[in-house]
Amino acid sequence: AADKITVGALRFTSHSPTFIAFEKGYFKDEGLEVELKFFQAAQPIAVAIASGDIDFGVTALSGAFYSLADKGALKVIGGLMAEKKGAPGNMILASNKAYEAGLKTPADLKGKSWAMTQQGSSFHYMAGIIAKSNGFAVTDMKLKPLQKVGSMIGALKSGQVDAMAIVPHIASALARGGAAKIIGKIQDLSDYQVTTIFTSTENTTDNRDVVARFMKAYAKGIADYDAVMQNQAKNPAATDAMVNLIHKYVYASKPIAKAAPSIKAGAVYLNSGAALNVGDVANQLAWFQEHKLAPATLTIEKMVDASFVKTIK
Amino acid sequence: MPPFFYLVAVFMDLHLNNISHAYDNIEVLSEIYFRIEAGQIVCIIGPSGCGKSTLLRFIGGLERPNSGEVLLIGEPPKESLNPLTYIFQDFALLPWRTVRGNISLVLEDHGIRGKGANAIIDDVLARTKLSDFGDALPRQLSGGMKQRVAIARALSVRPACLLMDEPLSALDSQTRELLMDDLIELWIREKYTACYVTHNLNEAVRLGHKVVVLSRRPGKIREIVEIDIPLEERQEHSGLLQEKQNYLWDLMREEAMAADQELNQ
Amino acid sequence: MPPFFYLVAVFMDLHLNNISHAYDNIEVLSEIYFRIEAGQIVCIIGPSGCGKSTLLRFIGGLERPNSGEVLLIGEPPKESLNPLTYIFQDFALLPWRTVRGNISLVLEDHGIRGKGANAIIDDVLARTKLSDFGDALPRQLSGGMKQRVAIARALSVRPACLLMDEPLSALDSQTRELLMDDLIELWIREKYTACYVTHNLNEAVRLGHKVVVLSRRPGKIREIVEIDIPLEERQEHSGLLQEKQNYLWDLMREEAMAADQELNQ
Amino acid sequence: MSDQKPVVTNPVPFRGGGFSPKPMKIVAPILFVIVIAIWESGSRLGWISPIVLPAPSEALTAFLDLVNSGQLTLHLKASLQRLVIGWTAGTLLGVTFGVAAGLFTMARGGIVPFVAAIFPIPKIALLPLFIIWFGIGEESKVATILFGTFFPTVITVYGGIDNVDRGLIRMGQSFNLNWWSIVWKIILPGALPAILSGFRISASIAIILLVAAEMIGAEYGIGAYVLLAGNLMAMDQLVAGVAMLSVLGLTVSWIIGRAEKYFLRWRV
Amino acid sequence: MSDQKPVVTNPVPFRGGGFSPKPMKIVAPILFVIVIAIWESGSRLGWISPIVLPAPSEALTAFLDLVNSGQLTLHLKASLQRLVIGWTAGTLLGVTFGVAAGLFTMARGGIVPFVAAIFPIPKIALLPLFIIWFGIGEESKVATILFGTFFPTVITVYGGIDNVDRGLIRMGQSFNLNWWSIVWKIILPGALPAILSGFRISASIAIILLVAAEMIGAEYGIGAYVLLAGNLMAMDQLVAGVAMLSVLGLTVSWIIGRAEKYFLRWRV
Numbered sequence A: 001a002a003d004k005i006t007v008g009a010l011r012f013t014s015h016s017p018t019f020i021a022f023e024k025g026y027f028k029d030e031g032l033e034v035e036l037k038f039f040q041a042a043q044p045i046a047v048a049i050a051s052g053d054i055d056f057g058v059t060a061l062s063g064a065f066y067s068l069a070d071k072g073a074l075k076v077i078g079g080l081m082a083e084k085k086g087a088p089g090n091m092i093l094a095s096n097k098a099y100e101a102g103l104k105t106p107a108d109l110k111g112k113s114w115a116m117t118q119q120g121s122s123f124h125y126m127a128g129i130i131a132k133s134n135g136f137a138v139t140d141m142k143l144k145p146l147q148k149v150g151s152m153i154g155a156l157k158s159g160q161v162d163a164m165a166i167v168p169h170i171a172s173a174l175a176r177g178g179a180a181k182i183i184g185k186i187q188d189l190s191d192y193q194v195t196t197i198f199t200s201t202e203n204t205t206d207n208r209d210v211v212a213r214f215m216k217a218y219a220k221g222i223a224d225y226d227a228v229m230q231n232q233a234k235n236p237a238a239t240d241a242m243v244n245l246i247h248k249y250v251y252a253s254k255p256i257a258k259a260a261p262s263i264k265a266g267a268v269y270l271n272s273g274a275a276l277n278v279g280d281v282a283n284q285l286a287w288f289q290e291h292k293l294a295p296a297t298l299t300i301e302k303m304v305d306a307s308f309v310k311t312i313k
Numbered sequence B, C: 001m002p003p004f005f006y007l008v009a010v011f012m013d014l015h016l017n018n019i020s021h022a023y024d025n026i027e028v029l030s031e032i033y034f035r036i037e038a039g040q041i042v043c044i045i046g047p048s049g050c051g052k053s054t055l056l057r058f059i060g061g062l063e064r065p066n067s068g069e070v071l072l073i074g075e076p077p078k079e080s081l082n083p084l085t086y087i088f089q090d091f092a093l094l095p096w097r098t099v100r101g102n103i104s105l106v107l108e109d110h111g112i113r114g115k116g117a118n119a120i121i122d123d124v125l126a127r128t129k130l131s132d133f134g135d136a137l138p139r140q141l142s143g144g145m146k147q148r149v150a151i152a153r154a155l156s157v158r159p160a161c162l163l164m165d166e167p168l169s170a171l172d173s174q175t176r177e178l179l180m181d182d183l184i185e186l187w188i189r190e191k192y193t194a195c196y197v198t199h200n201l202n203e204a205v206r207l208g209h210k211v212v213v214l215s216r217r218p219g220k221i222r223e224i225v226e227i228d229i230p231l232e233e234r235q236e237h238s239g240l241l242q243e244k245q246n247y248l249w250d251l252m253r254e255e256a257m258a259a260d261q262e263l264n265q
Numbered sequence D, E: 001m002s003d004q005k006p007v008v009t010n011p012v013p014f015r016g017g018g019f020s021p022k023p024m025k026i027v028a029p030i031l032f033v034i035v036i037a038i039w040e041s042g043s044r045l046g047w048i049s050p051i052v053l054p055a056p057s058e059a060l061t062a063f064l065d066l067v068n069s070g071q072l073t074l075h076l077k078a079s080l081q082r083l084v085i086g087w088t089a090g091t092l093l094g095v096t097f098g099v100a101a102g103l104f105t106m107a108r109g110g111i112v113p114f115v116a117a118i119f120p121i122p123k124i125a126l127l128p129l130f131i132i133w134f135g136i137g138e139e140s141k142v143a144t145i146l147f148g149t150f151f152p153t154v155i156t157v158y159g160g161i162d163n164v165d166r167g168l169i170r171m172g173q174s175f176n177l178n179w180w181s182i183v184w185k186i187i188l189p190g191a192l193p194a195i196l197s198g199f200r201i202s203a204s205i206a207i208i209l210l211v212a213a214e215m216i217g218a219e220y221g222i223g224a225y226v227l228l229a230g231n232l233m234a235m236d237q238l239v240a241g242v243a244m245l246s247v248l249g250l251t252v253s254w255i256i257g258r259a260e261k262y263f264l265r266w267r268v
């Protein structure tokens, strides 16, 4: 009989491989009976894995994740979205007001205010990347936790914060609408491993076989996605088919005509084969620990089980 | 003991012009027509539930009859703080104010505070024998004491016309006597106007210049009995008064019997 | 008209043993000692605020005196649903229940519902002349009607001993007469026990086997006046009764005068 | 009567009445229409930035999309079920504990401080705990709403009981009513105005908490729809979702209004 | 009297009393100690998973760290200031609108449905709007608390006013008291029990909303502390923060309890 597993997901385009592998039966092919559980935020996925309610999840590395990993509850087993030069990636935006006042490059961000969701979030870390590569401390920026992407955008547009970083399709939409100015890209500053695939520590020891099969199926999903969505112009028919598939899960309450542009624009780069950039993960951990956002006792060995995928150095 | 000095003599008649009223199809009052002349005490008697309290509410302008009107002929005197003043059947004391507070409530709005108010309050409390209970809350009072607070409160605003709804019903006979004597003495001096609802026929004949006898519900005027003896001389005419009282008694008895027959039909 | 048949004759005495009480340092009752013998009506009279209602609450077990006790000698009869039943001075009707609902309230707990309850309710409403108002809410009733509902409710539970706190104070003289006559007639047939607080001395001498006269606050027993004439013969002895009434009047007057002097000291 | 000056005749001035507002059905619709009209024209004229507040017409389009996608009933069904179960359970528990706190010294000593200590804890902060305790199924969602309903209900119920006329309770005792009868027939009806007013609050809180509840593994539900719209920055959907919550609130308020009219008809 | 059987003599059975719980100071501390003791030993014995619920002692350590870092006063000061301003403003507005809805037909027709429609909207969903309207400074934080306080206050106030004895109002009118006096001296004191009970609810909601308020660009504040702890899954700090909110709630409840004792001493 098939092994039953539960996968936590967010209704974002960046979770598309999950939907593709599910819809195209890649999980079934591996003998996995998958149940999808939808969440509205990433953090509960991590908690639900720690509590054993679900088996696999995808999320950015954040303070909560390190904390749970430190308690031995879960482990990173693969990489997903990453910053790669030339591929779509997070952009740095300046508010019109700040731009006028001379904020033209990431190097000018010293002393400026920066919108992020929360302390210890990926947006916080991206501020760290900018600070590091321009030779100032992240505390030299005025960090404004605003909890929600929507709030960040609102604050940026109304000029209440000077800058922020955001996924490409939102960034270009804002720039196109004249609501903000793009002043740089994260990929120019770092090979940031943005999101990772993770599971419970128990699975990596007791159910290695299941984990391996899951990763195999997942890698197929990534391959399909990258093949089509990174080359949308070349094969419009395949693109439409994939957009249709994703639309079942993302923007489902909007008609396809309205949803398609957002889905298409939201195509970010995903590591093929779910390869994991262990070096960058180690860098991230070090940065979080340095800023007291991760437990000092956590080590990269305790947090990562890189035996299921290729690693990038 | 000093006499009441708060009531104010007036030249102000009240004219009840053909008043009828019904609550949700229950006819309560029908074609009530009489006049309360300035300086007169009009007593209203009638069976329980015949509409006396309702009528009193109309007279004081607290409710409006379905048809007919109450006219005020002449002007209320300036000295009176509240020309038409009620003493309610259910006392209507604010439970969160002390006895003194309940009285000062009706003075504050006229700018009477502090010493002025205290003097008035002390006086009306003394008259109603409540001096010891100025700081008691209503829940600490007996039924009769609550009624006396309601009387004290009404007296404190120098009414030109008192609208009293069984004001002595919860009092023992002696306290009642004393307050009756006070009311009479006061009238002799001040000639105030009053409309006095009572169940006590003896009170009615001792105090009333006119006794309006209402029939059972719907209350109609059964008869208006005039008592011509001046209030100051009534003690000397106890025989005559007793006659009047007996006459009222018979009137009421007929009412009751008629009601009984209706019921047993 | 059928006589009351709900009250239950009993062999149960109530013995008040040296009762004293104070509310927050205000002495209210002092060394009250008397007995309510089975089948006797004991009337309590006394100045307003002397502690009559308080005493009644002690007798019915609703409150406990600071010292002394009320003893029940003998056993209440089985037929009585609620041996010691109150008629409260302030009526205590539930505003959210109709007149019928207020009566059925006290029957439901004894498993009397539906037809059985309706028969009882119809009967007590007829006695108190409220048949037309069974479905009225308390706010739609006049003061006297509320009091009659309270009486009807008390009668519905076949009390062995009635504890009545000025039960007729809000009623007109005729209704009062009728209900008094009913109470007397009923006693003649059923010989129920009662403790009757009143301000009406005439009621006291017509109804009481004993009249307990309380002094002003703190209420002490001023005198206990026995009236030996059997209830059924009292109408024939109106002279004697008038004498008793005058005697009570004088007692009360002395009390009032003493109080007055105290106040004016 | 003085005959120097002419006699003035006036009806007795009417001093009563007032202080008894009647429900007036017409005001609210007019008000809503005005607000929506201003908003719509504000959006069209560009006074209101479309990124943060789309025009009502856009929200309506989003709503119609939702209807056409056939998901509306799924969302509604999921949310209503959670609401009804959570609110009912929270209310029953709340009334029980409220009555206990209203009647027993011991219970009051324990319940009042306990409620005071636990009520102010934000449910959102406890989501991780809820996941551990109740899992990611319906239980944790219902529990969130249950907790949100429970505390205000306890407070209004014991507040209402404190306000019941003790004279009526003594009357009940004097007729030897048993304890249950006194509670059921005297105390609860007496506290009912306060309890119903509390229901207005607890129902609104329950609706608010739909969003918090559906943060955890909810596939369908109006809260999930709103959250997702927020995450995806789809402001038209967000407004449509919020409007659904509003309509839900209006419906509940209307039901409670009917209940008040029926149960409190004994009041003036 | 029957002389067949011996005469039974008993005191009249006492039927009164009861139904008036007194505050009992001792129960709550005992209860709290027991709960904490069970929790601590549960944690130590491993019954309670340390992943989500640390032992109270660990939370205490986290709290002491906070105290020693000197940041406690900063957090407390920031939060208290927001609470006091937001709650006071919300309450004043709420009482004003509640009184209007309680007295005027027109106002009721508008306010009641409006409150029913707006109250159920989760503040968190509207955070982006709040930022546009009120910025990311103190205004938006105070506004969040203000809105959270306003709606329940309106509901309790008009509910309380509906319950004031109309007979007392008629009395006031019969003495020609002016409108303000009637409202101030008769209606508000009569509604006070309900209003104070409503304060318990609105104060708790205000504390809950500290977290939502401090979501927006707050550097200091207990809510911000709790949020950060939650983000980092630092459960010991989270519990310490939540405990601070609880203590705040207890303090407010105690203050309202004193106020009730003082202002409602006229009740039995």
Ligand SMILES: Nc1ncnc2c1ncn2[C@@H]1O[C@H](COP(=O)(O)OP(=O)(O)OP(=O)(O)O)[C@@H](O)[C@H]1O
Pocket (backbone or CB within 6 Å): B136, B139, B140, B141, B142, B143, B144, B145, B170, B172, C023, C024, C026, C028, C046, C047, C048, C049, C050, C051, C052, C053, C054, C055, C089, C217
């Ligand atoms: N709950 C209470 N707290 C404090 N004092 C009280 C309380 N109840 C009654 N009293 C006081 O006890 C005294 C007696 O009250 P009670 O009601 O027994 O008088 P009463 O004889 O029935 O008077 P009335 O004829 O006016 O009804 C009064 O002086 C009253 O102030």
Ligand SMILES: Nc1ncnc2c1ncn2[C@@H]1O[C@H](COP(=O)(O)OP(=O)(O)OP(=O)(O)O)[C@@H](O)[C@H]1O
Pocket (backbone or CB within 6 Å): B023, B024, B026, B028, B046, B047, B048, B049, B050, B051, B052, B053, B054, B055, B089, B217, C136, C139, C140, C141, C142, C143, C144, C145, C170, C172
């Ligand atoms: N608000 C009301 N709604 C409906 N009916 C009412 C209302 N108020 C009074 N009634 C009815 O009006 C009639 C007269 O009531 P009212 O209080 O005037 O009587 P009353 O003569 O004062 O009686 P009592 O001597 O018993 O006080 C009663 O039959 C009563 O049922």
Ligand SMILES: [Mg+2]
Pocket (backbone or CB within 6 Å): B052, B053, B054, B089, B165, C142, C143, C144
């Ligand atoms: Mg009347």
Ligand SMILES: [Mg+2]
Pocket (backbone or CB within 6 Å): B142, B143, B144, C052, C053, C054, C089, C165
């Ligand atoms: Mg009394």
